[in-house]
Amino acid sequence: MEPVHLTTERLELRPFTTADVPAVHTACQDPDIPRYTSVPSPYTTEDARVFVEERCPRDWDEDSAYTWGVFTRDDGRLAGSMCLVRLAYLHTPERQAELGYWTAKEARGRGYTVEAAREVIRWAFEDLGVERLEWYAEAGNEASRGVALKAGFRMEGTLRSKIPYNGTRRDAWTGSLLPSDLGMPTQALYLPFPERG
Template identity: 50%
Template sequence: MDPLTLSTERLILRPVGPQDADETYAACQDPDIQRWTTVPSPYLREHATSFTETFGPGGWRDDSDYTFAVRLRDTSQGEGNAREGALVAMVGVMRRGEGVAELGFWATKEHRGRGYMTEASLAAARWAFESAGVERLEWRAEVGNAASRAVAEKTGFTIEGTLRAALVHGGTRRDSWVGGLLPGDLGLPTTRAYLPSRD
């Protein structure tokens, strides 16, 4: 898929690239990001380089993983001349099967608690449903990651349960929350009819 840029009222979401390496490296020194996400720990500069130069662009190229660097919109020069500001977060849409993808994200420590992550997640979800052929978007997080769960719920995900031993972190299997988001949850049409169970 050709890389593209999304924008919201306060944010610019554009495909991650080499220009994001330094801020990604700095952000991923945060113990909370290392604790609750799949980034390597310790997080070295070469991890940031590989992520921004190889993994991110490669996912767009092979149509498997769409990672956006989420940046503040700097409108100090006027709305029509919005430029990128500081790195706020990373958000990715990863294909998991026919019509199914998973939403993953992390936010920089200094920009948490302002609603940016929910705003970016909604933009990425809408794009996935409207332009990437996604019919079901999943979210997963280790049980206990209350901040990630709060973002998922604010984005519109229905928490569907707990998966036992579904994640590996630090060499240990851990339980995972899982949530699902459908186009109709955001008021969007779906390409295939959905027949829910009667149970």
């Protein structure tokens, strides 16, 4: 797929370019980003270059992941990264994907990641025809969970031993979001399990 540009009131979501390598490198020096994502640690300039110039364009081209740089519209600063992954499921009856993100330290606490997530979610449901979005993060990552909740995800529980990190396996929180949760139409019939009181 050709990379897609998205905009919100305060943000521009666009593919990373070579000019963004220094900002990506700087952002990923924050220990919380490699701690809670798959970003390598230590994170080198070459890691940033490979991510920006090779991996992200290849992923768009192969429809394996769609990654956007999240930039503020007023000054063009990098606020973070937003992606849809596990897109192989889009081409099956499951029609689902996973939302992932990180936020640059200086941009935290301003609602940028929630704003970007809502726009990517809208695009995924309306334009891609996704029928289920998933989110997961290491159990204890309250910031990521807070973004997911504000974006509309419903928490589903804890996945035991889901995330390998530094030689240990860690539990993950997981949640999902359906178009109907946001009042959006969907082609999929859904038969929820009845709640028992």
